[in-house]
Amino acid sequence: MSERRLVTAQELANMLQLSVETIWRYTRNERIPYVRLSNRQYRYDPDRVMYRLGMSAGGQGAGSVREARPEYMTDKVYTYEDYLQLPDEEGYHYEVLDGMLIREPAPYVHHQRILGRLLRLLADYFAPRDPAGEVFVAPVDVTLSDTDVVQPDLIYIPGACSEIMEEARIDGAPHLVVEILSKWTRSKDRVRKRNIYERVQVPHYWVVDPEDETIEAYALRDDAYVLRSSGLSEGEFVHPDFPELAFDLVALWRRPGTA
16 A cells, blocks of 8 residues: 655645645644644645545535535626626625626624724724725725626725725725635635735735634735735734734634633
């Protein structure tokens, strides 16, 4: 029998469409099996990890990290004009990503709780530093191209870029986009939307995961995103590109009735 190939945390994260921070978190919490090579080096057997998480080889499964599958309608390449013709449907929203129409249910309550906290934090931070700038919360249409219409959870538009704000939409790339993951959006936000934001040169992209209590802040460097800051379930989140921005992560993740 041939020996199984062990992979690094980065390779495992790519296979499962999760962040490296999530893999480290699962490792610390003994949620996934691992092989310790030294005090700071770990390797993983992908089959054993996916079996523990209840996932199939494609990164999907019945386990606790499964991403629910949204409804995709791919009969045609959708444009912004097609998007405007869609009927209002209570409890659902639409986006167009690379011409693909995506229909998803409304997010859960804890998602919205964290959204409200981040909105207050960012609005309070930017207000004295850029009085003409604005922080918007979903739903608001952002057209990044004729075939990319998104509704990010949070966006920041500097006052110097006010020309992209129209009556019906924001037509252009925000300075900061924040996406809060839900059971419907994990791979969409981490892969498809990240690629679009990177392609249209959104300077800052944050991914917030309420389930795993992680935040990853990416910034463009040489036309590609690099991780500039991250935080786990505890401690303080700070960002080198936003001086004096700092907030407590325990308070961000807190649910009612917890200490």
